[in-house]
Amino acid sequence: MDNLVRDIVIVGGGTAGWLSACVLAASAAPGLSVTLIESPDVPTIGVGEGTWPTIRQTLARIGISEAEFLLACDASFKQGSRFDGWRDGTRGDHYYHPFVPPPESGSGDCVSLWRDRGVDQSFADFVGPQPGICALDLAPRQRAMPDYAGALNYAYHLDAGKLARLLARHATQRLGVRHISDHVTQVTMQDNGDVAAVQTRTHGAIAGDLFIDCTGHAARLFDGCYGVPVVDRGNELFNDRALAVQVPVTSGSAIASQTTATAHAAGWTWDIGLPTRRGIGCVYSSAHIRDTDAEATLDAYLRTRAGTSLDAVSPRLLSFRSGHRERFWECNCLAMGQAAGFLEPLEASAIVMIELSLDALVKNFPRDRAAMDVQARRFNALFRYRWDRIVEFLKLHYILSHREEPYWRAHRETVGIPARLVDLLEVWKHQPPSTFDFPQVDEVFPAASYQYVLYGMGFAPPAPGSLKTGDGAMAEQAVKQATARARGLAAGLPTNRAYLDALREAAMPATLTQDMKG
Numbered sequence: 001m002d003n004l005v006r007d008i009v010i011v012g013g014g015t016a017g018w019l020s021a022c023v024l025a026a027s028a029a030p031g032l033s034v035t036l037i038e039s040p041d042v043p044t045i046g047v048g049e050g051t052w053p054t055i056r057q058t059l060a061r062i063g064i065s066e067a068e069f070l071l072a073c074d075a076s077f078k079q080g081s082r083f084d085g086w087r088d089g090t091r092g093d094h095y096y097h098p099f100v101p102p103p104e105s106g107s108g109d110c111v112s113l114w115r116d117r118g119v120d121q122s123f124a125d126f127v128g129p130q131p132g133i134c135a136l137d138l139a140p141r142q143r144a145m146p147d148y149a150g151a152l153n154y155a156y157h158l159d160a161g162k163l164a165r166l167l168a169r170h171a172t173q174r175l176g177v178r179h180i181s182d183h184v185t186q187v188t189m190q191d192n193g194d195v196a197a198v199q200t201r202t203h204g205a206i207a208g209d210l211f212i213d214c215t216g217h218a219a220r221l222f223d224g225c226y227g228v229p230v231v232d233r234g235n236e237l238f239n240d241r242a243l244a245v246q247v248p249v250t251s252g253s254a255i256a257s258q259t260t261a262t263a264h265a266a267g268w269t270w271d272i273g274l275p276t277r278r279g280i281g282c283v284y285s286s287a288h289i290r291d292t293d294a295e296a297t298l299d300a301y302l303r304t305r306a307g308t309s310l311d312a313v314s315p316r317l318l319s320f321r322s323g324h325r326e327r328f329w330e331c332n333c334l335a336m337g338q339a340a341g342f343l344e345p346l347e348a349s350a351i352v353m354i355e356l357s358l359d360a361l362v363k364n365f366p367r368d369r370a371a372m373d374v375q376a377r378r379f380n381a382l383f384r385y386r387w388d389r390i391v392e393f394l395k396l397h398y399i400l401s402h403r404e405e406p407y408w409r410a411h412r413e414t415v416g417i418p419a420r421l422v423d424l425l426e427v428w429k430h431q432p433p434s435t436f437d438f439p440q441v442d443e444v445f446p447a448a449s450y451q452y453v454l455y456g457m458g459f460a461p462p463a464p465g466s467l468k469t470g471d472g473a474m475a476e477q478a479v480k481q482a483t484a485r486a487r488g489l490a491a492g493l494p495t496n497r498a499y500l501d502a503l504r505e506a507a508m509p510a511t512l513t514q515d516m517k518g
Contacts, residue, residue: 006209009035067507072165143502180200212335278306323341
């Protein structure tokens, strides 16, 4: 009897489950089967979500066209994030974290050039065109471009519920994934600690060689079978609640090119633009503000920024804790999505962590059970590294603030700052963030991301050093070229609204035909 891995069983649907099913089925060699078991009674949250540019490669990999994705998920383009009020809360306090990195001449040289010549511009505006493109609500691509190609790097805003439904259709109708809608009632274990099968209410036992737990916070397999502890990161990331609303938008209204995160006294408010609505949510720390005061904060935002009020929409209260599993692969079972962990949604890390986990699994897939324990140890070490880096990056946004409310002062207390981040901040007084600080091949947040946040928040760029570290003339030429390119892009790119309306109009006859058949 061999120990080949032939049958993958995914327990749980949603974005994590169906994205796992699509990636694994699209990558599977002949003889490997993928089954997804989904409870019919567990709804998807379905609020607007942000993604990272990696999602384009993932969608192409599983065979979904960009137009199909945009239409099916009520999606729009995301070119980064804008942070309002984070530095000190005064008028004009904002900065961008765009997806296009500084010019290739050397980001450290660009920092030096900005220090010496860019006093009237933010760092992001000085080194690249994307903040200006976002300010004009422009799309990152023309419709004639090939799928997933753009004039600028980009990701998407989307409706999570619609994404899960698109992935489910694609997995079952095009990729051969077996879908079982049923309740898991029991888990059968082998003597070596592996999961042998999951028992379902009406379909009986579903056996497998590799199981993926996509059951969200419940973590049915990881908690129920293995009891893998959760590492609580709440002492570093204080936010634990969010009030989420959906605000309809009028036809022809502008669609923002970025996620806007607006700081308030005890957290921040997200604002995500989709073609038919805006997803808006107040994220906060229940230790620093009462629920009723958070409601008042959200109401004030809606009145001043969205032309509505809390009375006119239906808010949902979401409770969460920032944390992750101590291990993510145990025996023949992997935790994916919220079963692996969840951190506050400031930089949209949830979906990208699913993508990175699947990529690591596919590239190092254990053909035989004998290799699984080795791959599990490697996987666990890599993803503990990645969760730690995300926590550090999120914390960076808070500790540089000069706001004086108790919530913001508490973030600056050294006891709640990761030790590695404390060391890096000392290094960054003397040199900009670089690849030496982030050595992994697939870092979630590269050095450029840290530069945008550091200098956007007012962190002083390093003073001139004793040694020249790059070519200042090359950096200057690269910045000039980026400035010239910005003018061309501003003149040639359509608005997000024009792009997406034209896409929907072009697809309308096919959509009507499909509706008539359905």
